[in-house]
Amino acid sequence: MSIDQNLLNSGGGIVVAGLLYAGASMYVTGPLVMERMAEKSGWLARCEARVETELKARKSSTAQTPEISCEDILDSLDPEVVQLIRIFGGEIACQMIDAQNRARRSAEKLKSLALDAALSNKGAACSCALSEVSEAKRGSFAIYAGSARTIRPTSIGNLDGALEGALATPQCAALFKAGGAS
Numbered sequence: 001m002s003i004d005q006n007l008l009n010s011g012g013g014i015v016v017a018g019l020l021y022a023g024a025s026m027y028v029t030g031p032l033v034m035e036r037m038a039e040k041s042g043w044l045a046r047c048e049a050r051v052e053t054e055l056k057a058r059k060s061s062t063a064q065t066p067e068i069s070c071e072d073i074l075d076s077l078d079p080e081v082v083q084l085i086r087i088f089g090g091e092i093a094c095q096m097i098d099a100q101n102r103a104r105r106s107a108e109k110l111k112s113l114a115l116d117a118a119l120s121n122k123g124a125a126c127s128c129a130l131s132e133v134s135e136a137k138r139g140s141f142a143i144y145a146g147s148a149r150t151i152r153p154t155s156i157g158n159l160d161g162a163l164e165g166a167l168a169t170p171q172c173a174a175l176f177k178a179g180g181a182s
Helices: 005-041 043-061 070-075 079-087 090-120 123-136 138-146 159-167 170-177
Strands: none
Touching: 005 043, 005 123, 005 138, 005 159, 043 090, 043 123, 043 159, 070 090, 079 090, 123 138, 123 159, 123 170, 159 170
């Protein structure tokens, strides 16, 4: 039985074309379809709004404690008591209170700056979640995209849930929780 050489030559081309199509589905069209599905469902906008709301709530919850200076304390006391306090080294206590107030103001300012930076980069956590799901479900989305969306693997059925789960992973949550722990 002889083997037709034309069949082998065309068969190799079909195999190569099939491998190229599978590779394109795996690394290009699969992740693209996943991103478009997330955009179509509105998850990306909801994610950014959620991150922004959480960061703004955290920023407003940084309670501005009233600052009490040493002079405020001394002004509320009798002049004789103030003189006695000054005789026995009250100036050192005043310096400690003032240093504490400066440190508190500095810490509040740093926390506010960190929250502002996280707020300006609110899309990073959502993009991270998209990347995590894209990487974890790359094969499923490749099958879905490669079959021209005729075969829908069950693993991509709840995309919003998978994205929410990915947003809660330490890698993605750190991108917006770095703005200061509550």
